[in-house]
Amino acid sequence: MNRLLGARAGWRWVHLILGGALLMPYFLLAQVVVGVVAGGVNALDSAPLSLLAYALSLPLVAATALFGPVRPMSVVAVRAMCGVPGEGLADGPARSWAARVRASAWWTLHLGTGALISGMTLAVPPMAVVLIAVPVVGRLGDVRLGYGWFATDTNPYAAPLVGIGLLAGLALCAAGAGQLLARTAPVLLGPTPADRLAAAEERAADLAVRNRLARELHDAVGHALSAVTLQAAAARRMLERDPEFVREALAAIEDTTRRTVGELDAVLGLLRDGDPDRPDAAHAPTLATDLDGLLARTRAGGTTVTAHQDPGPTGDWAALPAIASREAYRIVQEGLSNALRHGAGPVDLRIRVRTGSDPGVGSDTGSDTDTDTAYRRLEVTMTNPPAAPDDDREPRTGGGRGLRGAAERAALLGGSIEAGPYGDGWRLRAVLPLTGDDR
Structure with missing residues (x-):
C-alpha cells in the first residue's frame, strides 16, 4: 500500500x-x-x-x-x-x-x-x-x-x-x-565512461592539491617548530653563561616565527576560493632567496651546519628553474628538520649542479662533461650523526611524512630521493633533473 x-x-x-x-x-x-x-x-x-x-x-x-x-x-x-x-x-x-x-x-x-x-x-x-x-x-x-x-x-x-x-x-x-x-x-x-574519467581526473586533481597543501604545511610549520624548540632550549641552557648567544637565539626565534606566519598565510590562501590576493607559488622560498637564512636559523639553535654550495657555471642559484629551486629548498629544509629532531650535529650539506651522462641516484661518482647533450641535475646530499644515547630527541627509525613529502616533490620533477643509515650516521640524498622547462 x-x-x-x-x-x-x-x-x-x-x-x-x-x-x-x-x-x-x-x-x-x-x-x-x-x-x-x-x-x-x-x-x-x-x-x-x-x-x-x-x-x-x-x-x-x-x-x-x-x-x-x-x-x-x-x-x-x-x-x-x-x-x-x-x-x-x-x-x-x-x-x-x-x-x-x-x-x-x-x-x-x-x-x-x-x-x-x-x-x-x-x-x-x-x-x-x-x-x-x-x-x-x-x-x-x-x-x-x-x-x-x-x-x-x-x-x-x-x-x-x-x-x-x-x-x-x-x-x-x-x-x-x-x-x-x-x-x-x-x-x-x-555516468558514461567519459563522465567517470572526468570525475577520476577531478578527484586526482583535488588529491594533488591536498597533498601539496599537506607538504607545504608540514615542511614550513614542522621545520619552524623544530628550530624554535631547539633554539629556545639552547637559549635556556646558555641563559647565565652566554647572554649574547641567548640574544641571537631569541632573534632567530623571532625571525623564524615571522617567516613561518607568512608562509602559513600563503598556504592557507590557497584554500580561499575566489581570493584575488591569493599568493602565487612564485612567492615561496627558494635556494636563491632564503638558503642562507635557512642555514643561519638552523645554526642559531646550536647545530653546526657545514654547507658546500656549487651553483654551477653561473655561480648563482637564481639561474635555476624556479620550480627546481623551490622544491630543492623544501628538501633541504626537511633534511635540516630531521637533523634537528633526530640527530646530533654537525650536519654536512652539499648542494651542487652537476652535468654528466649518468643521472642515477645511487652513484656519487662519474665524470662531468660540458656537452650540449649532457644531463644537468641538482644534487642535494646531507649527512649527520645520530643522537647520543642519552639525548632526549626522538630516535630515527625511518622516513616519516616529511620524507615521503620530499620524495613526492622529487618525483614531480622526475627525480628521486634516498634516505637512510649511512656509515655511522644518516644520509639524505636527492637528485633533481634540470633539463625541463622552467615552471
Whole structure:
C-alpha cells in the first residue's frame, strides 16, 4: 500500500505530471500540423488524430533533447522526486554524443509516459466520482453515464465498484510508471565512461592539491617548530653563561616565527576560493632567496651546519628553474628538520649542479662533461650523526611524512630521493633533473 499511496509514490506521480506538462508544447504543435494535413480539422476533436499528434510529438521531444541542458535538469528532478541514489546519476552536462542520446531517450520516456499518466489523472477521477455517485443520484436519466460503459438498465450498485476500480487502476498505473522511470534513470542518466574519467581526473586533481597543501604545511610549520624548540632550549641552557648567544637565539626565534606566519598565510590562501590576493607559488622560498637564512636559523639553535654550495657555471642559484629551486629548498629544509629532531650535529650539506651522462641516484661518482647533450641535475646530499644515547630527541627509525613529502616533490620533477643509515650516521640524498622547462 505504501508503494501506491506513500510519499515517494506521490512525488513520482508529480514527476510524471510535470513530464506531461512539458510535452504539451510539442503536442499542440503536432496537432496543428496534423489538423492542417487532415484538411483543416481540429485534431483534438478526433481521438485517432489526437493519438497521431501524440506520436508525432515524441520525435520532436527526442530531437530537442540532443541540444539542450536536459541531463542536468533531469538529474536534479530525479534525485528530488524519484528517490534515486545520487551516486547512480551523472552530474553536469553530457560530454559525448552517446550521453546526449541516452539523455534524449530519457527525456522522451519521461515526457511520453508523463503525458499518458497526466491524461489519465485528468479523466479518471471525474469518471470515478460519477460512477460512485450513481446509487445516490439515481441512474442519471437516459445518459449512459457519459462513457458508454453502463446502460440505464444496469444495476446502479455496480457502478461504485467500477469507479473504485478505476481509481485503483490509476494509482497502479502511476506507481508502475514511476517505478519504471526510477529504474530506468540510472541506465539513461548514469555516468558514461567519459563522465567517470572526468570525475577520476577531478578527484586526482583535488588529491594533488591536498597533498601539496599537506607538504607545504608540514615542511614550513614542522621545520619552524623544530628550530624554535631547539633554539629556545639552547637559549635556556646558555641563559647565565652566554647572554649574547641567548640574544641571537631569541632573534632567530623571532625571525623564524615571522617567516613561518607568512608562509602559513600563503598556504592557507590557497584554500580561499575566489581570493584575488591569493599568493602565487612564485612567492615561496627558494635556494636563491632564503638558503642562507635557512642555514643561519638552523645554526642559531646550536647545530653546526657545514654547507658546500656549487651553483654551477653561473655561480648563482637564481639561474635555476624556479620550480627546481623551490622544491630543492623544501628538501633541504626537511633534511635540516630531521637533523634537528633526530640527530646530533654537525650536519654536512652539499648542494651542487652537476652535468654528466649518468643521472642515477645511487652513484656519487662519474665524470662531468660540458656537452650540449649532457644531463644537468641538482644534487642535494646531507649527512649527520645520530643522537647520543642519552639525548632526549626522538630516535630515527625511518622516513616519516616529511620524507615521503620530499620524495613526492622529487618525483614531480622526475627525480628521486634516498634516505637512510649511512656509515655511522644518516644520509639524505636527492637528485633533481634540470633539463625541463622552467615552471
